[in-house]
Amino acid sequence: MKLLELRHLSTHYVSARGARVTRAVDDVSLTVGEGETLGIVGESGSGKTTLALSLLRLLPPAARIVSGEIWFEGEDLLTKSHREMRRVRGKRIAMILQDPLASLNPLFTVGDQVAEPLRVHEGASRGSAWARARELLRAVRIAAPETRVREYPHQLSGGMRQRIVGAIAISCGPRLLIADEPTTSLDLTIQAQYLQLLRDLQRDRGLSMIFITHNLGIVARMCDHVAVMYAGRLVEAGPVARIFSSAAHPYTQALLESIPRMADGRKRLTAIDGQPPDPVALPPGCAFHPRCPKVLDRCRKEAPPEVRVAASHTSRCWLAS
Amino acid sequence: MKRFIVKRLGFAVISLFLLSLTIFVFVRVTGDPAVLLVEPGASAADLAAIREQFGLDRPLWVQYGSFLAHLARGDLGQSFYYKTDVLELYLSRLPSSLLLAAVAMTFSLVIGIPTGVIAAVRVNGWWDSAGKVFALLGLSLPSFWVGLLMILFFSVYLGWLPSSGSGTVWHVLMPAFALGWYFAAAHMRLTRSSMLEVLGSEYVKLARLKGLPEALVIAKHALKNALIPVLTLAGINLVLMINVAVVVETVFAWPGIGRLLYEGIAFRDFPVVQAIVLLGGAMIVAVNLVVDVLYAVIDPRIRYER
Incomplete structure (x- = not known):
């Protein structure tokens, strides 16, 4: 059985008087197996972060999960009470936010913040929680954890803070770790180290991961499967090797062509024409059709259904059917 | 930390020097105190004698120099009207003002912080709207008017609370609320926006x-x-409460330094006005210093800055 299975999940933002509805996540189905890593790729505003926050049911007040099911370890998370949901967060599903400088509380020591989930979820005493916090800092390769636990976030570098956020995430031994663009604010050498750390943690602890990113290089390096989102919809999903070698959706193809390659220096980089659509007023038919180089008449009128291109490779494109 | 405090102290001394000069000049613009100290129809010679007695016949810069020289020795001068030491007079009134300010501050924090938190947690809800009305009234109703209405309601109609004076717990409640409402509103609005x-x-x-x-x-x-x-705002507000309660203290005949200042201005009692303004300024400067240090204690980012 799969660890996580989303079935037809839709999350909408509703404006103050209900006048405008934004379909941030629209009819998304996907699965994550034990120990697997799924990459979710898409432009800013394509619904990646809303999808992740929907899993944890920590959406902003204007957002509503309007339909679908979220099956995690055999339970539908959407039927859980607030109290039950709280026991899932941080304990069974953890999430790493984008900005390490802002996601630690400036007024509390590192030790306090790393020990906190242990004290809340496992009722650990202060002493044993702090001892575990020191072990966790060691696990994320922070030197001299004995002194670091007593320090405040502003005394540490960005890379160290990101590791501490990682230590908080793995503190209660979650089954699933969601990382939302975890390396965008780090410089390149630190990025590589951090990705390596996440991979090692995943291997050592048998974690499943969801990696939200717009960086296909990271997907190629980190993920087993990839799901491509466009305007709230999943337009293509499949194993990483398969998607990189034979993408079926023109949007995925365009994304792959926009990666700079060292080998052929003469070829110009291709960009995707046009702008991402306004989420409040999506174009009719396939939302990608105004920017699609292979657009058909049908694409302007009818939204394509999800089509199986090959085993565990799906695409929402009329060309694929 | 030590250097941080020393630097702030230096700024404090400069501020107080400028304040002493300003108040010294301004209080003398209000008129001649001798006129108010003699019998009606006194002769020009009597007036001159009084001016000489208080040293008001000397050139302004000599008067200021003498004022500073006495100040440096901790001598704030003699009251023209009460004929007693100004510092003694001030200290006899200060406890009343401190009590009033402490109770008003307690009101303002006990009301302001929880309502501000609730308003932020239930933003745009019923509690938030009720809080907005409470804050709007607190910030816009003049304290003397609130004071007079409270006297009318609680003293005249209900007979529950004494209308003026001091001495018991009951005396402090109305002036403290009249003084504290404005600050409760300010603390509530800031707590709300800060929480949001x-x-x-x-x-x-x-x-x-x-x-x-x-x-x-x-x-x-x-x-x-x-x-x-x-916390910063409350610290500064506490000092403001001690020093700006002039109107509330006058309405409730509360024997604090606010009323002393009011009398000092009315009688052109220069040493009293100078002393109250300078001591008030010193308090504001001192509290800013304390708040800065407390800040550094609470917020580690400031503590380690060099």
Whole structure:
């Protein structure tokens, strides 16, 4: 059985008087197996972060999960009470936010913040929680954890803070770790180290991961499967090797062509024409059709259904059917 | 930390010197105190004698120099009207003002912080709207009018509370509320906006992602951060309360330094006015210093700055 299975999940933002509805996540189905890593790729505003926050049911007040099911370890998370949901967060599903400088509380020591989930979820005493916090800092390769636990976030570098956020995430031994663009604010050498750390943690602890990113290089390096989102919809999903070698959706193809390659220096980089659509007023038919180089008449009128291109490779494109 | 405090002390001395010069000049613009100190129809010679007695016949810069020289020795001068030492007079009134300010501050924090937190947590809800009305009234109703209405209601109609004077717990309630409402409103508005900002922060998001109970997220991760600006404002407000209660103290005949200042101005009692303004200024400067240091104690980012 799969660890996580989303079935037809839709999350909408509703404006103050209900006048405008934004379909941030629209009819998304996907699965994550034990120990697997799924990459979710898409432009800013394509619904990646809303999808992740929907899993944890920590959406902003204007957002509503309007339909679908979220099956995690055999339970539908959407039927859980607030109290039950709280026991899932941080304990069974953890999430790493984008900005390490802002996601630690400036007024509390590192030790306090790393020990906190242990004290809340496992009722650990202060002493044993702090001892575990020191072990966790060691696990994320922070030197001299004995002194670091007593320090405040502003005394540490960005890379160290990101590791501490990682230590908080793995503190209660979650089954699933969601990382939302975890390396965008780090410089390149630190990025590589951090990705390596996440991979090692995943291997050592048998974690499943969801990696939200717009960086296909990271997907190629980190993920087993990839799901491509466009305007709230999943337009293509499949194993990483398969998607990189034979993408079926023109949007995925365009994304792959926009990666700079060292080998052929003469070829110009291709960009995707046009702008991402306004989420409040999506174009009719396939939302990608105004920017699609292979657009058909049908694409302007009818939204394509999800089509199986090959085993565990799906695409929402009329060309694929 | 030591250097930080020494630097702030230097600024404090300069501020107080400028304040002494300003008040010295301004109080003399209000008119001639001798006129108010003699019998009606006194002769020009009597007036001259009084001016000479208080040293008001000397050139202004000599008077100022003498004032500073006495000040340096801790001597604030003699009251023209009461004929006693100004410092003694001030100290005899200060406890009443401190009591009034302490009770008013307690009101303002006990009302302002919880309502501000509730308004932020239930933003745009019923509680938030009720809080807005309370704050609007507190900030816009003049304290003398609130005071007079309270006297009318609680003293005249209900006969529950004494209308003026001091001596018992009951005496302090109405003036403290009349003085504190404005500050409760200010503390509430600042707590609300500060909480809203903090509740939208990434670290509050992370606290929720950790699975902490919402009460802990608000009380620990959000409130402590949100209280930093509120604490600063409250510190400065406490000193303001001691020094700006002139109207409230006059309405309730409360024997504090506000009323002493009012009398000092009315009688052109220069040493009294100079002393109250200077001591008030010294208090404001001192509290700013204390707040800065407290800030550094609470917020480690300031503590380690060099």
